[in-house]
Amino acid sequence: MPPKLKDGDAVVAFSGKWIAWVHTVVAYAAFLGALITGLYLHYRKIVENEYYGYPDEWFPSVSSTIGDRYPERSVFQVFIAMTSGPRFALVFLWYILTARPDSKLPKFVAGIGIFRTLTCGGWTYVTSTDDHGWHDIFMISYLVATLPWTLGCIALSPKANPRALKYRKIIAGSFFGTLVPMIYFFIQHKVHKVAGAYTTYAFFEWSLILLDVGFDAVTALDFEGFELVVRDIQGTSRGKDHRVADAILEKEKDKPAGQVFGSGFSWSEAIDAAADVYNGYVFWSMLTSLGLTVWYFPLWHMGISGYEVMVMCTVSPFMLCSASFRSLIIKNVRYVHLLSLAGLLAYLVKTPELRLFSVGFGVSMSCLAWSATWYAERSQSKHLEARTLAWTIGLIASSLSKFAFYSNNPIWPIMHAENGGWNKTGFVLAVLAILISTRRTTDNRGGLEGVGGPQGSAVLAGFGLGGLFFGLHSLLSDSSTMILWVWEGYPVRGPIAANGVLTLLAMAGGVVHAIWLQEKAANWISIFWLAVGAYLLTSYSYWTGYLGAVLTAVELMSLAFPLIASGTRHGPVAFGLGFLIYNILVLAHVWVVAYAFVPGGPLLREHTDWVMTATVFFVTIGIYNVAKPKNSGKSRQRSSKFGPSRFKSYYLYALMGLELLAISISYLRFPTNDYAPYHKDEKVLTAGIWTIHFSLDNDMWSAERRIRDLIKEVEIDVIGLLETDLQRIIMGNRDTTQFLAEDLGMYVDFGPGPNKHTWGAALLSKFPILNSTHHLLPSPVGELAPAIHATLDAYGEHVDVVVFHSGQEEDPEDRRLQSEYLAKLMKESPRPLILMSYLVIKPQEGNYNTYVGEKSGMKDIDPNDWDRWCEYILYKGIKRSGYARVSRSTITDTELQVGKFIVGQPEGNDERISEDQVPKGLRFPAMLKGEGVRGHRYHVFDEPRYYS
Incomplete structure (x- = not known):
C-alpha cells in the first residue's frame, strides 16, 4: 500500500535495489534467451566458423549467437531494448549515490556510463552482418x-558498504583476468587455426558477458538505501551522517587507493599532468630519433663516417657541474626546453647533415633540461616523483605512438606529411606542454628530504642511470622489439607484432608497481626478477622468452624511480656519467652486429649476451647505491608521508587512457589472414627480391610508403626483403614489415631476430606460410648471412621459397661456404622452390656454378642477364613465365627484381617469346614501361622478358 500524501511524500515508493535487479534479469534474459533459441533452432550453423564446424566446434560465440540469424537476433534485441530503461536509471542512481560537491569524478563516471549504454545499442542494432x-x-x-x-x-x-566493494573487486579482477586466456584462444583459432580453440574462446567470451552484467548487479546492495521516488532514507547520497563518513575516510586515507582516488578532481591539475607526460613523450621521441639520423651516414659510407660522434650530444648534463651554469639553466629551464624543440623542427631541414645537427642540438638541450629539472626538485619528493612519472609514462606514449604508426614515431625528423608524419601537430602540442609544465619548476637549494643527505657514490649512481637509460631505450622504445627477439618463424608459437599491447601493459605494470610499493620496488627481489627476465629473453624463444620480456619491462620501468632519485642526490655528474655509460652501451650493441665495419668489432662479435649482462649489472650496482633511510622509524614515516597521493591519480588516468588506446589499436591491427594473390585465376605466383637499405631513402626520409606503392603496382605476391633488421637504437627500433604486411595484406616472417646479429631478411607472402625455418649460414670471418626457408600454400600446392643474403665481397671464403650450405639446402627440398637472393657473384663465374646447376638443382631465371652482381632469382620444379628489373628511383641503392611463375606446371624451356603471345593475366603492369611512374620503370632490358 503506497504511503499517504504528507508534505510532498511520494505517492509510490519502492526500493532502489529493484532497478539493479530488473537490469540484471532483463540483460541476462537477452543473452541467455538468444543462446537457448539459437541452440534449439540453428545449433550446427552458429557453432560453425570460417575454419571448422561441428563436431570440432561445439559451442557458439556471443557474436554468432546474437547477430547472425533470426529469431535469436530479434530475441536479443527486444530484451536489450527493455534493458535500456533500467540501465539509464542505474547510471543516474549511481551518480546520485556518489556525487559530492568537491569531486568531479562522479560526473566523469556517469558520462562513461551513458556512453557505454549508447555504444551497447550501437553494436546491438548494427550487427557485423549489417556493417x-x-x-x-x-x-x-x-x-x-x-x-x-x-x-x-x-x-x-561507498565505504559504508564493504561487501559491495569486495564483490566489485572480485568480479572486476575476474573480468580482466578472463581477457588473457580469451585472447590466447582467439590467437590459437585465428592465427594457428587450431580445431576447437574457438569453442574454448567462446566460453571465456560468455564469461565476460556474465561478469560484465554481474558487476552492475552489485549496485543492488548500494541501492537498498534508496526509496523511489525519491527519498534517501539513510542519507548516503548527501553525506547526512558526517560522523560515520568521516570516520570511515579517516581509516581509509592511508591506503593507496584511498590516497590516489579519494580526493576531488581538478581539470587544471589534470592538464598539468598531461603536459608533463607530453614533455616526456617529446624527450623520448627526440632521443630515439638521434641514432636514426646518425645511422644514415655510416649506411651510405659503408663504415665509420665521422658523424657518429653526434651520439655524444646526450652528455650535456656534465655542463651542470658548474654551479653558475647550473643556476642559470634551472632558472631558465623553460627556454632550454623550448630550444630543444629544434629536434622536432629538424624535419624542415632538407640537407641530411644539417638535419642531423638540428636533431643533435635538440637532444642535447632536452637531456640538459630534464637533468636540471630532476636535480632542481631533488628536495621535493612529490615533485621529483611527478617528473619521473611523466618521463616514464612519456616512454610508454612514445612506444604507443610507434605501435599505432607501425613502428615509426609520427614526429620523427625522418617523417613528413607525405609519408605519414604529424610533425606540425607534434610541435604545436610540445610548445603548449612546455609552457604549462614549466610553470612549477623551482630551484630547491635546501637539504635532501628524508634520507639526511647523499649516500653512496656518484659514479655508481651514474652507472645505474646508464644501465637504466640503455635498457629502457634498447628494449622498450618499441613494443615489437622483444617480440622479434623471441620470433622463430611459422607456425606461430609466440607473440606477434599486434601483441605489442602486452609489452605496453607490462610497462604500465612497472609504473604502477613503483607507485604502490615505493621503496620496496628497489630491492634485491626486483634485481633478481630483472636478471631472470633478461636471461629468459636472451636464451629462449616463443612464449617462454617473452615471459622474460614481460619481467624485464616491469622491473626496468619500476626501477626508474629509485635510480633517478639516487642520481639527484649526487649532483649533475651522475646524469652526465649516466648518459656517457648509455652511449657506450649503445655503441656496444651496434658493434655486436657491425663488427666487420668498426674498429675492435671482433671483440664484441655476436655478444648480445654480454651487452645484456652489462645492462643488468649496471642497474644492479645503481640499486645497491640507492640511499637507504637512517632507521626503520623514519622509513615508516617517509612511506606514509610520501605514499600514493592525489597528484598521482592524474598520471594514472593518463596511463589508463594510453593503455585503453593500446588495446584498441591492438584489436584493429590484429591480422585478418584472409589474403588473396593478384591473379588467382591464372594461378600466377609473382616473386620479387629487393634490398631496401633499412627503409631510409637517399634523402633520409622513411621509405615504407614508397616501398609499399611499388610492391603493389608490380603486383607482387611473394617478396624477399633484405637489410630489414632495424631493431636497434641506431636504426630507431623499427620494423618495416609491419606496415607492409598489414597495408598490402600479406603474411610476414621477419626472419632471424635482432639477437641473431644479422642485417636482416624478411619474407612477405599473399599465400599462407605453412612452415618457415631461419638459418645463419657459415660466416667464420665476415658478417652473418641470414636465410629464411619457407613452405607456402600456393593454390593448394606446397611451394618452397628461400630468402637469402650472402656475406660481403671482402670475405670470399665465407661466400664459398655459404654457397655450399645453401646449395645443399635447396637440393634436398622435394618441392618446387624459388630462391630470392643477394649473392654477390658474377653470372657464370665462381660460386654462381654452385648456386646454379647440379649441386643445387636450381636454374637461373634468366642466364643471359649478364648485368647482375648482387640480386638473383633462381627456381626449380615450377614454370617460369616472366622476368623484369625495376629501377629503384631514390628509395634505396638496389633495384627490384621480379619473376612470374605458374603454379602446378613443369619448368618449361628457355625459349623467349614476345609480350603479345602472353595472356594478359601473366603480363607485367604496363604503367612501368617507358618513363614509368615516380622514377620507377623497367630498365636494363627496357621491358620485361617472357618465356614459353
Missing part, C-alpha cells in the same frame, strides 16, 4: 569504456 566496420567501432568503444567505468565504480564505491 562490420561500424559494429567494430561501437564494440571497441564499449570495451574501452568498460575499464574507466569499472575502476571509477570501485573508486567511488
Whole structure:
C-alpha cells in the first residue's frame, strides 16, 4: 500500500535495489534467451566458423549467437531494448549515490556510463552482418569504456558498504583476468587455426558477458538505501551522517587507493599532468630519433663516417657541474626546453647533415633540461616523483605512438606529411606542454628530504642511470622489439607484432608497481626478477622468452624511480656519467652486429649476451647505491608521508587512457589472414627480391610508403626483403614489415631476430606460410648471412621459397661456404622452390656454378642477364613465365627484381617469346614501361622478358 500524501511524500515508493535487479534479469534474459533459441533452432550453423564446424566446434560465440540469424537476433534485441530503461536509471542512481560537491569524478563516471549504454545499442542494432566496420567501432568503444567505468565504480564505491566493494573487486579482477586466456584462444583459432580453440574462446567470451552484467548487479546492495521516488532514507547520497563518513575516510586515507582516488578532481591539475607526460613523450621521441639520423651516414659510407660522434650530444648534463651554469639553466629551464624543440623542427631541414645537427642540438638541450629539472626538485619528493612519472609514462606514449604508426614515431625528423608524419601537430602540442609544465619548476637549494643527505657514490649512481637509460631505450622504445627477439618463424608459437599491447601493459605494470610499493620496488627481489627476465629473453624463444620480456619491462620501468632519485642526490655528474655509460652501451650493441665495419668489432662479435649482462649489472650496482633511510622509524614515516597521493591519480588516468588506446589499436591491427594473390585465376605466383637499405631513402626520409606503392603496382605476391633488421637504437627500433604486411595484406616472417646479429631478411607472402625455418649460414670471418626457408600454400600446392643474403665481397671464403650450405639446402627440398637472393657473384663465374646447376638443382631465371652482381632469382620444379628489373628511383641503392611463375606446371624451356603471345593475366603492369611512374620503370632490358 503506497504511503499517504504528507508534505510532498511520494505517492509510490519502492526500493532502489529493484532497478539493479530488473537490469540484471532483463540483460541476462537477452543473452541467455538468444543462446537457448539459437541452440534449439540453428545449433550446427552458429557453432560453425570460417575454419571448422561441428563436431570440432561445439559451442557458439556471443557474436554468432546474437547477430547472425533470426529469431535469436530479434530475441536479443527486444530484451536489450527493455534493458535500456533500467540501465539509464542505474547510471543516474549511481551518480546520485556518489556525487559530492568537491569531486568531479562522479560526473566523469556517469558520462562513461551513458556512453557505454549508447555504444551497447550501437553494436546491438548494427550487427557485423549489417556493417562490420561500424559494429567494430561501437564494440571497441564499449570495451574501452568498460575499464574507466569499472575502476571509477570501485573508486567511488561507498565505504559504508564493504561487501559491495569486495564483490566489485572480485568480479572486476575476474573480468580482466578472463581477457588473457580469451585472447590466447582467439590467437590459437585465428592465427594457428587450431580445431576447437574457438569453442574454448567462446566460453571465456560468455564469461565476460556474465561478469560484465554481474558487476552492475552489485549496485543492488548500494541501492537498498534508496526509496523511489525519491527519498534517501539513510542519507548516503548527501553525506547526512558526517560522523560515520568521516570516520570511515579517516581509516581509509592511508591506503593507496584511498590516497590516489579519494580526493576531488581538478581539470587544471589534470592538464598539468598531461603536459608533463607530453614533455616526456617529446624527450623520448627526440632521443630515439638521434641514432636514426646518425645511422644514415655510416649506411651510405659503408663504415665509420665521422658523424657518429653526434651520439655524444646526450652528455650535456656534465655542463651542470658548474654551479653558475647550473643556476642559470634551472632558472631558465623553460627556454632550454623550448630550444630543444629544434629536434622536432629538424624535419624542415632538407640537407641530411644539417638535419642531423638540428636533431643533435635538440637532444642535447632536452637531456640538459630534464637533468636540471630532476636535480632542481631533488628536495621535493612529490615533485621529483611527478617528473619521473611523466618521463616514464612519456616512454610508454612514445612506444604507443610507434605501435599505432607501425613502428615509426609520427614526429620523427625522418617523417613528413607525405609519408605519414604529424610533425606540425607534434610541435604545436610540445610548445603548449612546455609552457604549462614549466610553470612549477623551482630551484630547491635546501637539504635532501628524508634520507639526511647523499649516500653512496656518484659514479655508481651514474652507472645505474646508464644501465637504466640503455635498457629502457634498447628494449622498450618499441613494443615489437622483444617480440622479434623471441620470433622463430611459422607456425606461430609466440607473440606477434599486434601483441605489442602486452609489452605496453607490462610497462604500465612497472609504473604502477613503483607507485604502490615505493621503496620496496628497489630491492634485491626486483634485481633478481630483472636478471631472470633478461636471461629468459636472451636464451629462449616463443612464449617462454617473452615471459622474460614481460619481467624485464616491469622491473626496468619500476626501477626508474629509485635510480633517478639516487642520481639527484649526487649532483649533475651522475646524469652526465649516466648518459656517457648509455652511449657506450649503445655503441656496444651496434658493434655486436657491425663488427666487420668498426674498429675492435671482433671483440664484441655476436655478444648480445654480454651487452645484456652489462645492462643488468649496471642497474644492479645503481640499486645497491640507492640511499637507504637512517632507521626503520623514519622509513615508516617517509612511506606514509610520501605514499600514493592525489597528484598521482592524474598520471594514472593518463596511463589508463594510453593503455585503453593500446588495446584498441591492438584489436584493429590484429591480422585478418584472409589474403588473396593478384591473379588467382591464372594461378600466377609473382616473386620479387629487393634490398631496401633499412627503409631510409637517399634523402633520409622513411621509405615504407614508397616501398609499399611499388610492391603493389608490380603486383607482387611473394617478396624477399633484405637489410630489414632495424631493431636497434641506431636504426630507431623499427620494423618495416609491419606496415607492409598489414597495408598490402600479406603474411610476414621477419626472419632471424635482432639477437641473431644479422642485417636482416624478411619474407612477405599473399599465400599462407605453412612452415618457415631461419638459418645463419657459415660466416667464420665476415658478417652473418641470414636465410629464411619457407613452405607456402600456393593454390593448394606446397611451394618452397628461400630468402637469402650472402656475406660481403671482402670475405670470399665465407661466400664459398655459404654457397655450399645453401646449395645443399635447396637440393634436398622435394618441392618446387624459388630462391630470392643477394649473392654477390658474377653470372657464370665462381660460386654462381654452385648456386646454379647440379649441386643445387636450381636454374637461373634468366642466364643471359649478364648485368647482375648482387640480386638473383633462381627456381626449380615450377614454370617460369616472366622476368623484369625495376629501377629503384631514390628509395634505396638496389633495384627490384621480379619473376612470374605458374603454379602446378613443369619448368618449361628457355625459349623467349614476345609480350603479345602472353595472356594478359601473366603480363607485367604496363604503367612501368617507358618513363614509368615516380622514377620507377623497367630498365636494363627496357621491358620485361617472357618465356614459353
